[in-house]
Amino acid sequence: MPPASKAKSKKTKKKAATAARRSVEATARSHERTRSDHAREIAEDYVELIDDLIAECGEARAVDMAKRLGVTQVTVTKTIERLKKDGWVTSEPYRSVFLTDKGKELADYVRDRHEMVLEFLLKLGVPRADAEADAEGIEHHISPRTLAAMKRYVEG
Amino acid sequence: MPPASKAKSKKTKKKAATAARRSVEATARSHERTRSDHAREIAEDYVELIDDLIAECGEARAVDMAKRLGVTQVTVTKTIERLKKDGWVTSEPYRSVFLTDKGKELADYVRDRHEMVLEFLLKLGVPRADAEADAEGIEHHISPRTLAAMKRYVEG
DNA sequence: AGATTATTTTAGCACAAGCTATATTTTGTA
DNA sequence: TACAAAATATAGCTTGTGCTAAAATAATCT
Ligand SMILES: [Mn+2]
Ligand SMILES: [Mn+2]
Ligand SMILES: [Mn+2]
Ligand SMILES: [Mn+2]
Numbered sequence: 001m002p003p004a005s006k007a008k009s010k011k012t013k014k015k016a017a018t019a020a021r022r023s024v025e026a027t028a029r030s031h032e033r034t035r036s037d038h039a040r041e042i043a044e045d046y047v048e049l050i051d052d053l054i055a056e057c058g059e060a061r062a063v064d065m066a067k068r069l070g071v072t073q074v075t076v077t078k079t080i081e082r083l084k085k086d087g088w089v090t091s092e093p094y095r096s097v098f099l100t101d102k103g104k105e106l107a108d109y110v111r112d113r114h115e116m117v118l119e120f121l122l123k124l125g126v127p128r129a130d131a132e133a134d135a136e137g138i139e140h141h142i143s144p145r146t147l148a149a150m151k152r153y154v155e156g
Numbered sequence: 157m158p159p160a161s162k163a164k165s166k167k168t169k170k171k172a173a174t175a176a177r178r179s180v181e182a183t184a185r186s187h188e189r190t191r192s193d194h195a196r197e198i199a200e201d202y203v204e205l206i207d208d209l210i211a212e213c214g215e216a217r218a219v220d221m222a223k224r225l226g227v228t229q230v231t232v233t234k235t236i237e238r239l240k241k242d243g244w245v246t247s248e249p250y251r252s253v254f255l256t257d258k259g260k261e262l263a264d265y266v267r268d269r270h271e272m273v274l275e276f277l278l279k280l281g282v283p284r285a286d287a288e289a290d291a292e293g294i295e296h297h298i299s300p301r302t303l304a305a306m307k308r309y310v311e312g
Numbered sequence: 313a314g315a316t317t318a319t320t321t322t323a324g325c326a327c328a329a330g331c332t333a334t335a336t337t338t339t340g341t342a
Numbered sequence: 343t344a345c346a347a348a349a350t351a352t353a354g355c356t357t358g359t360g361c362t363a364a365a366a367t368a369a370t371c372t
Binding site: 321 | 344345355357359360364369371
């Protein structure tokens with residue numbers, strides 16, 4: 001079932017039946033957390049990328065964001081409108097994009113977290129290519145406490 | 157910037173400037189992977205949940221799925237239509253939902269992976285409530301190699 | 313400066329996933 | 343068996359994120 005591997009025949013004994021299950025409400029809250037993570041994640045990836053581009057290229061242009069995100073420039077432009085509405089960035093017609101203070105703050109937090117997740121996976125023994133791909137998705141679901149645990153592992 | 161914490165004043169020296177950056181293409185591929193993970197993740201959570209409900213309650217009803225997912229029953233019903241179209245489940249009007257063979261296979265893989273991610277976070281030292289919430293999102297972005305690394309850590 | 317190229321904008325489309333309100337059907341009980 | 347309650351379905355809406363094609367603007371080069 002993993003994208004390209006053989007199904008495990010290791011039929012692990014179903015310890016389920018009697019396992020004390022979480023409450024229905026707690027389960028629902030976890031799914032709600034995941035959905036809210038997703039509602040935030042595009043903002044997170046964009047502000048991090050905008051900050052990177054400004055540092056590397058002096059400015060953040062839609063065409064460069066599009067290349068790094070693997071989407072069209074039209075998608076970038078429309079998303080930037082949403083981010084502007086939400087107060088993460090500013091921009092003028094035909095000009096590049098800038099971060100608001102709030103956007104810059106988010107970018108800093110998000111970059112640190114992203115780097116920590118990547119270092120953590122590498123230290124765990126995950127091959128670099130997989131670690132980099134996985135980190136791009138995982139990072140948005142890491143709570144402060146999990147981040148702290150990863151930091152302890154990396155530093156300890 | 158984390159939902160409820162103070163911003164780090166620890167201005168970590170920006171080692172960025174000269175850091176060998178990944179290629180634009182590799183970065184784009186990671187973002188593409190993340191998007192394809194997201195396109196699959198609702199199917200993953202649903203089949204796992206349907207399998208659980210059949211085991212626990214004898215059948216998987218929309219109203220119970222809705223409660224555990226924290227969405228309305230209408231949303232569940234519409235999503236089930238999509239899953240049916242994609243070959244994960246079957247269902248008849250006013251009847252409960254069943255997994256296809258393909259759906260059952262996915263459910264088994266997804267449950268094992270979910271349990272491994274949770275055990276891993278717990279062993280890492282993450283408090284249970286956070287571990288359970290984070291695992292619900294993280295699980296969908298775990299490649300087979302990262303899963304293997306987590307397994308080594310948990311078992312070793 | 314003028315022509316070409318690059319970039320951004322606009323218009324219009326699709327799909328997934330959420331919602332409320334209302335109708336219909338099934339289920340459980342008096 | 344009829345009635346009430348519970349569950350499901352249908353209609354219609356919103357938002358976010360993707361796309362292509364074409365028009366408008368900015369930047370570059372001879
Ligand atoms: Mn990311
Ligand atoms: Mn799961
Ligand atoms: Mn999940
Ligand atoms: Mn995700």
